[in-house]
Amino acid sequence: MAASNLECMKAWSTRTVIALMAISAVTLMADEPSTADQLPPEILRQSTPEGIEFGLWNRIGNGPAPALFVLAGTIESTLESPYFRQCGNELGGHGWVCVSIDLPCHGTQTRDGEPAGLSGWSHRAAKEHDFVAESNARLTCVLDRLVKLGIADPERIAACGTSRGGFLAIHFAAHDKRVKCAAGFAPVTDLAALSEFRALAYSPFVPKLSLESRAEQLAGRPVWIVIGDQDERVGTDRAIALARRLASASREQRLDSQVELNVLPEPRGHTTPRGSSQRAADWILRQVPDALGKSSYVAKAAEDDLLFVDDHHVLYRSGTQRVLHPATLHPDNPLIREDQPWEMAIGWTSVVHRPDTGRYQLWYQAYAGDRDQRKSHKCVVCLAESDDGVSFTKPFFDVHDFRTERKPFAGHHSKTNIVLTGDAGYGDRYANSVLYEPHEPDESRRYKMLYTDFSKDDDGREWPGFHAAFSPDGIHWTKSSRNPLNRTAYGGRGLQPPFLDEEVYSEHWDASKQFTRKTWAIPLSMSDAADVMFDPQQGAYFAYGKCWIQGPAGGLAWKHAMARVESSDFLNWSKPQIVAWPDEHDPPNTEFHTSPVFYHKGVYFCLNQILRARGEVTGAKADLMHVELMVSRDGIQWHRPFRDQPFFPAGEQAFSNGGIFTNSTPVILDDEIRFYYGGYNSGAIGGGAKLTDASQQSGVGLATIPMDRFAGLRPVAISAQSTLKKPLANKGQITLKPIDLSDVEQILVNGDASGGSIRVEVLTEDGYRLRGFTRDDAVPITEDSLRVVALWREKRLADLPPGKHLLRLHLDNAEVFALRLTRGDSKND
Incomplete structure (x- = not known):
């Protein structure tokens, strides 16, 4: 790297993070997707009322989730490529939903009579057509739709993109303040650096589309950039110059600079250096408030309601019957x-x-x-x-x-x-x-x-x-x-x-x-x-x-x-x-x-x-x-x-x-x-x-x-099978499918035990008893209540060993309708 560039970096704000990694004897290959990344995602195609198509992947449902806009080319090329999905896959494990659209001059956005891809961008720029503004408007429209549908949490939005997609992702962050942060993988920063724009070298319009022209809007905003040290396509030096300009704009507005530039060894030129996706995902999780903590998304998942209107949660049950409770x-x-x-x-x-x-x-x-x-x-x-x-x-x-x-x-x-x-x-x-x-x-x-x-x-x-x-x-x-x-x-x-x-x-x-x-x-x-x-x-x-x-x-x-x-x-x-x-x-x-x-x-x-x-x-x-x-x-x-x-x-x-x-x-x-x-x-x-x-x-x-008393499970009047030592009257048990109880603070029982009792036993996933959590250790529930806490005489749920467990409900002349498992702080929500 040129010494002049290193000297320039020394003048940046102390809040600007720069990762300069020397080339080691071991060659670092371009970012390679893992085996899990290569599996095709479950894709949901939708469109806004204005007809803008977008694709969704990763978890959708259980309330508004943090959303990552992933921009690369077309919806299909983005979602079908393990390469482009890597950052989204990393965030998917944290409950993020990912969304993509066709970029200008790509897929459905290619117009009759114009070339596709970056040549199409050049074609439009020659006519002073602001395709960046058009892209921003379409992305904002999609975001509005996701928020309205309850899919995306407007307080937890991020954008990322590769090359031209990174260019538009950072532009989107400058345009829509709901985008909390943007990450660019080997991003285009200045269109003038591209070979497709050589004919427009003296165009006064092209500089207006550069990312540096949005420095004031990006001042103090979290922007993450990774670039190879030998990227001749979009220009390593141009990425460094953008980071410098964003830091300068932050200083001018008396804001802390939050730009992070990673210049990594990459002998292949214009590609994403190895490990970039994980780095970007970790960075995004640090920027977005409560992405892994208390939030609208987590609150929805923090309470597991197990309704016994069917056997969806039941592993098996013995001596019980399901009874409808008419309104x-x-x-x-x-x-x-x-x-x-x-x-x-x-x-x-x-x-x-x-x-x-x-x-x-x-x-x-x-x-x-x-x-x-x-x-x-x-x-x-x-x-x-x-x-x-x-x-x-x-x-x-x-x-x-x-x-x-x-x-x-x-x-x-x-x-x-x-x-x-x-x-x-x-x-x-x-x-x-x-x-x-x-x-x-x-x-x-x-x-x-x-x-x-x-x-x-x-x-x-x-x-x-x-x-x-x-x-x-x-x-x-x-x-x-x-x-x-x-x-x-x-x-x-x-x-x-x-x-x-x-x-x-x-x-x-x-x-x-x-x-x-x-x-x-x-x-x-x-x-x-x-x-x-x-x-x-x-x-x-x-x-x-x-x-x-x-x-x-x-x-x-x-x-x-x-x-x-x-x-x-x-x-x-x-x-x-x-x-x-x-x-x-x-x-x-x-x-x-x-x-x-x-x-x-x-x-x-x-x-x-x-x-x-x-x-x-x-x-x-x-x-x-x-x-x-x-x-x-x-x-x-x-x-x-x-x-x-x-x-x-x-x-x-x-x-x-x-x-x-x-x-x-x-x-x-x-x-x-x-x-x-x-x-x-x-x-x-x-x-x-x-x-x-x-x-x-x-x-x-x-x-x-x-509440939730659509139908209940109660014992049959008599269980008199020959395998029993003696007939049992009004006794039954329900064993639930394995559940991870590691972060469950309370088990609330919705049941009527006014004429008998309900006891909650905890077994290992393989059905072995646990000392302190047996039927005899359980405090009997003897009331008719919509929510009563299951307790044991000497143990708490926090005392359980790691792993999944079976819950077994022992019914003695009683009926159970539902359970609620409260996790974390959900009981206070």
Whole structure:
């Protein structure tokens, strides 16, 4: 290295770190990926609402995580190359998620008529096109999206890149202050050093794109650079000059310089010196606050909730049975009744419990029939509000009016609690699934609604399908200009699916009813209702609902099954994926009317509306529905352990003993889970045909369960197998799968031992007993509690030897619902 450069370094701030390593007799090879690095990552491709594609890898889920932007070339070349993934893989072990996009003039960002890669950059620079600003804008848009989806923690963002990617990573840090630090591996620092830019040697525009031109924005910011000592491509001296300029800019602004330059032996020239990825990862972990300590990400992982609604956590169990605990109906149901002209019948619901105000907002579908002659007002969405979730009021607004000539409601009602009406298409607007996202950057979209309706698509033809509406307050809604978001089937029962080259739309004159009957014969289609949820595990929206499956002879619209569609932006939805359907264990008249799903403590729960359709069972009420609790661990494979056991005993109350309409928005309180639902005392099918009867009742009800008490495990009455010395009454044990208890401070038991006892034993991973942690050493739990600490007479969890262990729950005339393992400081969160 030139002596002049060494002299210059001596003048830098004392906070500037410089690693100059002499060339030893042992040749240090370029950074080589480990065997683990070479394994392909699990890649999730997504896009922002603006259409910017990005790729994700490493762990996604369990709350906002620290995020590393990895820039190299294209998404594919970055994620498929072990070389470029090394730093991200190192951070992945610390819970980081990694993201990449196509760089300017790479992949999807290459424009017609221009060269790709760095030649493309030169081509644009010649036209004074600021591709750096364009890159920054796209990266910021992606970051906004990751934060909004709850994938990235905005307080823990870093960027890194190799060569041209390092150039853009450091530019990104200068542009967006949420990027806490940036690392460059043999980064381009000045485009003028590249052979592709020789023709622009005298361009006044190119110097404006150099990293030195961003020195003021980078002053005092953590920047890490590694460069080989013989890099002729981007220039070792130019990297040194950049580090010097950043240190100088920090000094000028009276800030501590946080630039770290590593000049390492690298005889191969322009490549990443060996060991750089580990060095960079260690440096990033030192820069990002609480990356390995207490944070939103770690807090989510710090509490392990083990729900016993299924055997997911169970190694095996002996002498026990699983028992469903149906929700308790509120005695004052219905909490919301029909008392307005537009409320002939009340059905679909969604509820939001605002975390900031504690106030409840509940949207419900009101069927008005032909009381108002406007087709748009036949089936509307209304709003009710409450301070306690029990006593609701109906606020009236100047949003939608209602006109009717029907007595006793005749007149023009200029103020109503109607917040959304239909599009007055061929069929009725139907359903209303609402999400509230307080961290949505666009305030006008913080409330999102998914419903079905009929409207004209781009081809000018009317189609049934999903529709979206957005609102800043849940009152004033704006329908998406892109409605319908997809196309769904309507009519065509018994028809064979159309050929690929045939129209799915048809119409014919119905002489008996004197109108034109229209059919949209779309196979494998969603139907007319779905409930939307945001999946924190996948970082995407999923709408679960009824879909049409074909009959034994292949005819369309045989019965409803359960399907889901996915979206990253609430507007672009995937094709339906069928995930459950009535089978041979169900009566032949069974359908899944609609199947709302919510995610809670590692479990996907479905409040499946089981419809026994069309009165085919002798003596049964036509179109009777009940709610069956289904469970899944991935949202795709569903289990039905409680078949034919109603989770809501809604038939016990008159207003809901015919049809019941659940949703995907239960309210999770400290000690209770609340389920709001709509109910009819008439059946579910018929488009309101029975809703004009004098005996018609409907409304919104409330059902509750104590926290996590969906189902419990309790002993069978008698275990009398021949292998037992004597029969055992009301005794059983549950042995859980191996668990790492090294940082667990407490085990909290959710159980009812008021008539007996629960004892927690700890075994080795191989099932051997541990002195001091046996059943006899355990302090018996003899109360009914949502959270009681498991204790031993003389030992603590901290006394356990290292490694994984088995937890065994001994039940003596008692029932257990869940365990919570609190780690670190999580019990104080």
